[in-house]
Amino acid sequence: MSDRAGQACALTVLAPIERGRQDLLRTLLQGLPTGAESPLARAPGTHFARWVVVPQLVYQGPPQKRDELDLAYLMFTSNFDGPLEPYLDALCGPMGEAADAIWGCCIGWPGLGDPASAKAYLLRNRLATSLFVAGYPQARLPEVLRALELRERVTRFAIGAQGQGAESLALAWRQEFGGP
Amino acid sequence: MNPARPLQLENIQGALLRGYRLPLATYLFLTVEAPASARLWLGEMAEEVLTAAPWEAKPDWALNLYVTYAGLGVLGVPESALATFPDDFRAGMAARADLLGDTGASAPEHWEEGIGGPDVHLMVMLSGADRRLTDERRRWLRDSLERAGGLGVLSEQRGGALPGNREHFGYADGFSQPPVEGFEDDRPRPGGGAPQKQGGWRPIRAGEFVLGYPDEEGVSPPEPAPPVLGRDGSYLVFRKLAQDVVGFRAMLDRAMDVYPFSEELLAAKLVGRFRDGTPLDRLPDGPDPSLVADPDRNNDFRYADDPEGLRCPVGAHVRRANPRESMPFQGKLVNRHRILRRGITYGPPLPEGSPEDGQDRGVLFMCFQASIKRQFEFVQAQWFNDGNAFRLGDDKDVLLGDHDGTAKTLIPGRPPTLISPLSRLVSTRGGEYFFCPSIAALRHLSAVGA
Numbered sequence: 001m002s003d004r005a006g007q008a009c010a011l012t013v014l015a016p017i018e019r020g021r022q023d024l025l026r027t028l029l030q031g032l033p034t035g036a037e038s039p040l041a042r043a044p045g046t047h048f049a050r051w052v053v054v055p056q057l058v059y060q061g062p063p064q065k066r067d068e069l070d071l072a073y074l075m076f077t078s079n080f081d082g083p084l085e086p087y088l089d090a091l092c093g094p095m096g097e098a099a100d101a102i103w104g105c106c107i108g109w110p111g112l113g114d115p116a117s118a119k120a121y122l123l124r125n126r127l128a129t130s131l132f133v134a135g136y137p138q139a140r141l142p143e144v145l146r147a148l149e150l151r152e153r154v155t156r157f158a159i160g161a162q163g164q165g166a167e168s169l170a171l172a173w174r175q176e177f178g179g180p
Numbered sequence: 181m182n183p184a185r186p187l188q189l190e191n192i193q194g195a196l197l198r199g200y201r202l203p204l205a206t207y208l209f210l211t212v213e214a215p216a217s218a219r220l221w222l223g224e225m226a227e228e229v230l231t232a233a234p235w236e237a238k239p240d241w242a243l244n245l246y247v248t249y250a251g252l253g254v255l256g257v258p259e260s261a262l263a264t265f266p267d268d269f270r271a272g273m274a275a276r277a278d279l280l281g282d283t284g285a286s287a288p289e290h291w292e293e294g295i296g297g298p299d300v301h302l303m304v305m306l307s308g309a310d311r312r313l314t315d316e317r318r319r320w321l322r323d324s325l326e327r328a329g330g331l332g333v334l335s336e337q338r339g340g341a342l343p344g345n346r347e348h349f350g351y352a353d354g355f356s357q358p359p360v361e362g363f364e365d366d367r368p369r370p371g372g373g374a375p376q377k378q379g380g381w382r383p384i385r386a387g388e389f390v391l392g393y394p395d396e397e398g399v400s401p402p403e404p405a406p407p408v409l410g411r412d413g414s415y416l417v418f419r420k421l422a423q424d425v426v427g428f429r430a431m432l433d434r435a436m437d438v439y440p441f442s443e444e445l446l447a448a449k450l451v452g453r454f455r456d457g458t459p460l461d462r463l464p465d466g467p468d469p470s471l472v473a474d475p476d477r478n479n480d481f482r483y484a485d486d487p488e489g490l491r492c493p494v495g496a497h498v499r500r501a502n503p504r505e506s507m508p509f510q511g512k513l514v515n516r517h518r519i520l521r522r523g524i525t526y527g528p529p530l531p532e533g534s535p536e537d538g539q540d541r542g543v544l545f546m547c548f549q550a551s552i553k554r555q556f557e558f559v560q561a562q563w564f565n566d567g568n569a570f571r572l573g574d575d576k577d578v579l580l581g582d583h584d585g586t587a588k589t590l591i592p593g594r595p596p597t598l599i600s601p602l603s604r605l606v607s608t609r610g611g612e613y614f615f616c617p618s619i620a621a622l623r624h625l626s627a628v629g630a
Contacts, residue, residue, distance in 0.1 A: 151573075159588060159598045162438040 006137025009082035039098030045081030217330025223626030246614035251301030256629020294335030295610030339524035371479030412618035419611035452496030
């Protein structure tokens with residue numbers, strides 16, 4: 001499975017939703033808090049992740065063959081700092097209640113009372129990653145965040161320093177960023 | 181690809197396929213008080229609607245009719261049919277405010293009454309060649325409403341084109357509209373429609389704008405049921421956008437403190453065209469009236485050989501609206517995000533150098549598309565109100581972004597210039613999502629539930 005790009009890891013889980021629980025699940029997902037309150041913030045190293053309700057396959061015309069799902073599915077995809085094992089531990093541990101509520105709408109979820117079975121459930125419903133491209137395969141999340149912060153600082157500096165002569169520019173640079 | 185049936189021009193509303201270029205427009209926003217009387221009036225008006233059928237002579241006035249989701253329900257469209265309309269249209273514009281950047285001063289709680297919301301059911305657009313005729317047609321329309329009864333006028337908006345097709349910030353507008361496949365002479369002028377791999381351009385598939393025809397994916401997108409209601413229809417976005425002209429000029433003034441070239445070039449770099457319409461991608465150094473006057477040249481550019489935006493900045497307004505071949509796959513995905521713009525300015529122009537006069541001015545923005553979500557909302561949210569798609573981080577369009585007073589934009593060059601801070605220059609005053617029914621659908625609505 002090509003689920004690695006540098007140190008970055010990809011995980012896709014496709015789990016069948018219990019009949020009659022699709023609306024509840026949608027409401028739950030739409031109500032999830034964002035930012036620091038997001039349950040995904042408790043899964044360290046998440047670069048990008050999402051849950052998607054797949055109610056039905058869309059027929060896009062020939063040459064595609066018509067196909068229909070018997071059940072709706074919940075897709076979870078995540079790009080994160082590898083390896084996989086501790087990430088699954090976080091999904092089935094610190095993310096706790098949210099994970100239980102979300103996958104609790106899916107057929108066969110054992111519940112977080114039994115974390116080992118919950119991890120096995122995610123692995124069992126995992127889809128093989130056939131192609132994974134990471135934007136910055138070597139940079140772990142803290143480095144990415146630091147780089148974004150630095151970029152913002154340099155941008156602010158550049159806005160303020162426009163039009164300055166070489167000498168005062170050099171002075172301002174040293175004041176802001178240090179160096180000889 | 182499915183064989184396309186020819187466009188049913190007698191059944192399609194005229195404004196959808198054709199910009200009338202009539203200088204005046206009045207928009208009446210109606211609420212249905214008595215459905216039976218309203219249906220009768222609708223049936224009468226269906227026969228007055230200007231269709232897309234070929235003209236012998238250009239009409240000097242035109243009437244077109246649009247209906248909201250709430251309007252469909254009030255007129256008596258059954259729940260089973262209502263459920264076949266897409267969720268963006270059903271939700272209405274105010275519900276999509278966060279996605280559209282309609283926040284702060286643009287938030288729905290500050291909107292003018294009677295342009296959108298659950299009480300707005302129908303909108304009549306009256307276009308006219310001159311004031312006398314437009315007023316006369318407006319009286320005729322108002323009389324017909326009074327005679328019919330059962331309909332109330334919630335608000336009226338009036339637009340009037342500025343001389344030289346300018347908009348209030350001073351730029352000539354309307355150079356670039358996608359030609360629709362199968363409509364009249366659909367051979368695109370250079371720069372219109374979809375860029376071809378081997379050079380040249382082709383028209384955009386009709387299904388991107390009219391329901392019931394193959395789109396750029398080669399299939400007919402889902403249409404509401406029954407077919408008589410959905411087919412040959414379209415979705416219309418209407419927005420009243422107020423422009424802060426004094427704020428725009430002050431921003432240019434401040435930016436000249438750091439921009440090393442002319443104010444004229446700065447104004448062009450932000451928009452992608454000089455004020456007279458000369459496209460930067462063709463002539464990056466200065467405007468050329470002879471080029472602007474030549475429809476074979478004034479839109480003929482692709483951005484493909486200017487990935488850094490040294491001629492036309494990547495974040496310039498018109499490049500964001502239609503990034504052409506600067507996007508991957510020769511811009512193929514861009515063809516899924518085109519709109520047919522049919523707006524008109526409102527309010528008096530503010531002469532150069534004048535202080536704030538407190539007058540309301542801007543544009544009554546309208547656009548047609550087969551999918552509000554995939555076309556208008558995508559362009560607004562992803563291309564104008566964000567920069568990620570263009571590798572510009574969270575930089576937003578200088579004109580349409582919901583800037584918070586700290587934002588910036590980059591003008592690539594030697595040296596590059598950063599313009600900051602940016603504040604909101606265009607505020608949403610109201611708006612709604614409408615369905616643009618076919619003539620047959622209007623007749624169907626006049627009899628539905630009866």
